[in-house]
Amino acid sequence: MSKLVLIIKREFIAKVRNKSFIVMTFLSPLLFVGIGVFVGYLSTMKAELKTIAVHDETGRFVNEFKSDEEYKYVDLSKVDLKVLKDSIVSKSYEGLLIIPNTDDNAQLQNGIQYISNDSPSVSFTEDLEDIIAKKITAENFQKAGLDTLKINNAKATVAINLEKASGEEALKGLNEIKIIIGGAFGYLIMMFIVLYGNMVMRSVIEEKTSRIIEVIISSVKPFQLMMGKIIGTSLAGILQFLIWAILGLSAMFIVSSMFGVQMGASAGAQAQAMETAQQAAGSNIGMYIKELWNLPIATILISFIIYFIGGYFLYSSFYASIGAAVDNETDSQQFLLPIIMPLILGVYIGFFTVMNDPHGTVATVFSMIPLTSPIVMMMRIPFGVPMWQIIVSMLLLFGTFLGVVWFAAKIYRVGILMYGKKPTWRELIKWLKY
Amino acid sequence: MSNILEVNKVVKQYGDYTALNEVSLTVPKGSIYGLLGPNGAGKTSLIRIINQITMPDGGSVTLDGERLKPEHVAVIGYMPEERGLYKTMKVGEQCLYLAQLKGLSKQEAKQQLDYWFERLEIQGWWNKKIQELSKGMAQKIQFVVTVLHKPKLLILDEPFSGFDPVNANLIKDEIIELNKQGTSVIFSTHRMESVEEMCDYIALIHKSNKLIEGRLSDVKKQFRTNSYEVGILSDNIEGLMYDLSQKFTLSQTDFKSLNDELKLEINLGNATPNDLLNTLIKRGQVTHFVEKIPSMNDIFIQTVTK
Numbered sequence: 001m002s003k004l005v006l007i008i009k010r011e012f013i014a015k016v017r018n019k020s021f022i023v024m025t026f027l028s029p030l031l032f033v034g035i036g037v038f039v040g041y042l043s044t045m046k047a048e049l050k051t052i053a054v055h056d057e058t059g060r061f062v063n064e065f066k067s068d069e070e071y072k073y074v075d076l077s078k079v080d081l082k083v084l085k086d087s088i089v090s091k092s093y094e095g096l097l098i099i100p101n102t103d104d105n106a107q108l109q110n111g112i113q114y115i116s117n118d119s120p121s122v123s124f125t126e127d128l129e130d131i132i133a134k135k136i137t138a139e140n141f142q143k144a145g146l147d148t149l150k151i152n153n154a155k156a157t158v159a160i161n162l163e164k165a166s167g168e169e170a171l172k173g174l175n176e177i178k179i180i181i182g183g184a185f186g187y188l189i190m191m192f193i194v195l196y197g198n199m200v201m202r203s204v205i206e207e208k209t210s211r212i213i214e215v216i217i218s219s220v221k222p223f224q225l226m227m228g229k230i231i232g233t234s235l236a237g238i239l240q241f242l243i244w245a246i247l248g249l250s251a252m253f254i255v256s257s258m259f260g261v262q263m264g265a266s267a268g269a270q271a272q273a274m275e276t277a278q279q280a281a282g283s284n285i286g287m288y289i290k291e292l293w294n295l296p297i298a299t300i301l302i303s304f305i306i307y308f309i310g311g312y313f314l315y316s317s318f319y320a321s322i323g324a325a326v327d328n329e330t331d332s333q334q335f336l337l338p339i340i341m342p343l344i345l346g347v348y349i350g351f352f353t354v355m356n357d358p359h360g361t362v363a364t365v366f367s368m369i370p371l372t373s374p375i376v377m378m379m380r381i382p383f384g385v386p387m388w389q390i391i392v393s394m395l396l397l398f399g400t401f402l403g404v405v406w407f408a409a410k411i412y413r414v415g416i417l418m419y420g421k422k423p424t425w426r427e428l429i430k431w432l433k434y
Numbered sequence: 435m436s437n438i439l440e441v442n443k444v445v446k447q448y449g450d451y452t453a454l455n456e457v458s459l460t461v462p463k464g465s466i467y468g469l470l471g472p473n474g475a476g477k478t479s480l481i482r483i484i485n486q487i488t489m490p491d492g493g494s495v496t497l498d499g500e501r502l503k504p505e506h507v508a509v510i511g512y513m514p515e516e517r518g519l520y521k522t523m524k525v526g527e528q529c530l531y532l533a534q535l536k537g538l539s540k541q542e543a544k545q546q547l548d549y550w551f552e553r554l555e556i557q558g559w560w561n562k563k564i565q566e567l568s569k570g571m572a573q574k575i576q577f578v579v580t581v582l583h584k585p586k587l588l589i590l591d592e593p594f595s596g597f598d599p600v601n602a603n604l605i606k607d608e609i610i611e612l613n614k615q616g617t618s619v620i621f622s623t624h625r626m627e628s629v630e631e632m633c634d635y636i637a638l639i640h641k642s643n644k645l646i647e648g649r650l651s652d653v654k655k656q657f658r659t660n661s662y663e664v665g666i667l668s669d670n671i672e673g674l675m676y677d678l679s680q681k682f683t684l685s686q687t688d689f690k691s692l693n694d695e696l697k698l699e700i701n702l703g704n705a706t707p708n709d710l711l712n713t714l715i716k717r718g719q720v721t722h723f724v725e726k727i728p729s730m731n732d733i734f735i736q737t738v739t740k
Binding site: 003006007010014206207210211212213214215216217218219220221417430 | 449482485486487488504507510512513514516517518519520521522523531532534535536576579
């Protein structure tokens with residue numbers, strides 16, 4: 001058996017047998033599900049009912065406020081303002097809305113007050129403003145002698161139908177789906193690089209501190225050891241992702257089959273009311289699914305694997321050489337920062353630039369630069385990227401990888417035999433010449 | 435007798451610093467060869483070159499008649515001064531892994547392991563992790579790992595450091611046994627008594643240069659001072675001292691003896707031992723007469739501080 005295979009095997013087994021790997025593999029999906037359920041539960045919880053005192057001196061608006069599950073409006077127009085203000089301080093009411101007595105609507109627009117102990121949410125104040133504005137507008141129309149009904153009828157709503165140049169119908173909101181898919185893959189690559197790159201680094205440091213390194217490199221070449229470590233660790237990571245994917249898919253299958261039954265039952269009860277709405281929604285969902293299938297799925301998956309491998313190899317060679325250069329993890333911080341920066345930059349560019357302009361100059365350039373391309377290009381691909389761009393970006397990535405491995409192997413070779421002092425950047429560069 | 439290892443004018447530089455300056459060594463087959471030198475002399479640099487961990491900047495190394503090549507790692511066993519094993523890996527698996535890295539098949543490795551575990555009486559350790567073992571126990575494993583693949587050349591850097599006297603003796607016996615079976619051994623050490631005890635040949639490296647090399651007895655001959663330790667019982671000490679000081683250089687010395695005698699160290703200069711004896715016998719009863727052989731310790735200190 002070749003030595004490289006032996007090393008890969010050992011690294012893989014060492015990682016997989018590690019308790020934290022087992023715990024993370026099986027516990028983190030549970031944790032994810034748990035958090036999801038918890039958040040879902042929280043959002044279904046009804047908010048505490050808040051009572052709002054309305055002191056409407058005009059008497060024209062108080063009936064416009066309709067109580068709902070969250071807010072209850074009480075007409076306290078007759079009560080003295082001073083008493084009401086005291087009751088707010090003593091927290092009998094959540095808030096007090098004061099509409100001053102005036103017939104001048106122009107004056108009303110800026111004369112309304114809301115008093116409360118806790119500052120109200122933006123949506124709540126907007127709602128209040130909306131209700132009052134509507135009423136005033138209606139009154140203004142009336143005063144001007146305009147027929148409100150006619151105006152309402154005259155109002156038009158426009159929905160533009162999106163269509164691709166190729167002639168297929170497109171759906172609004174599909175861009176969001178593309179961003180989610182691209183973002184998920186890009187983010188996954190970043191997470192994997194950081195998690196497993198760190199693992200490679202720690203494993204190098206462990207060999208250094210336990211001093212076994214000299215025994216091993218008297219049998220194998222440092223380059224073989226480094227590559228074996230990187231590949232072995234990545235296999236452990238791929239196994240972890242596979243387990244997660246299988247767990248996730250089977251969980252989805254179970255959940256959907258369970259909910260499918262329930263949904264059928266509830267749909268039966270409300271069948272008549274829902275029927276028309278469902279049909280409309282159904283055809284929409286069908287179109288979304290059709291659109292999803294129209295995404296370049298094969299391209300996405302194949303490039304995910306390639307960028308995943310390329311990006312991970314590129315970064316983990318950095319991680320390995322850093323591990324070789326330092327004696328313990330604390331010393332690694334100063335070298336890690338420049339590595340993590342491009343990763344974070346990639347994610348930011350992905351989420352902000354690509355979302356707005358997937359084929360703009362910034363997005364295109366950063367999907368070519370090897371340090372950010374695995375993330376940025378993955379986010380661009382769902383929007384359709386010319387094949388030549390993908391190929392150029394991949395070639396650049398793997399070319400850079402080869403260069404970086406050469407450079408990392410040199411630092412690694414010298415670093416693993418250096419003990420006791422924290423190297424500087426200048427020394428690392430000097431090592432390249434040894 | 436042919437040579438297992440020939441190091442020919444090897445140069446190693448780290449930046450501006452020269453770690454080895456045209457160092458040449460010849461290690462005869464079947465010998466126990468002591469590589470001596472103070473800390474930082476360049477011993478470890480040389481050992482790493484022989485193990486192909488680093489490459490020399492100049493010169494060449496020949497192993498068993500062939501120029502050093504990657505396949506040679508399989509015939510060398512190396513125990514570095516900084517011992518180390520994977521702390522969380524089980525003893526058995528670890529030994530198998532390291533043996534396979536040296537090119538043994540799994541079956542061969544297992545066979546060898548059984549032999550050594552039985553020999554060192556550590557069969558029960560197979561499933562223990564290194565971190566559960568004491569330092570001395572881990573050192574035993576380290577030794578087993580080093581010799582498992584039956585190397586032709588064994589390179590041991592400070593082999594006895596970290597062992598208690600019992601285990602140090604055990605390992606020493608194993609090294610001698612392996613040497614008897616034909617394994618050549620290079621060991622680098624500061625402990626001069628083990629050099630005296632075990633080595634056939636020595637080399638002394640100091641400040642990146644080789645200063646001394648040769649058969650241990652030859653080196654000692656080279657450093658002999660022609661001095662003798664003498665014990666004599668005499669009635670006329672003044673007369674004796676007068677006679678001796680006419681011909682030789684004298685100094686007081688001490689050695690273990692049951693007699694209450696005069697103890698002297700006498701440098702013969704150009705005279706022969708018999709000249710000295712003749713002078714002594716005339717004046718009294720000679721109870722002790724031994725050539726003062728320089729110890730490796732003396733040679734080491736004398737060479738290094740020169």
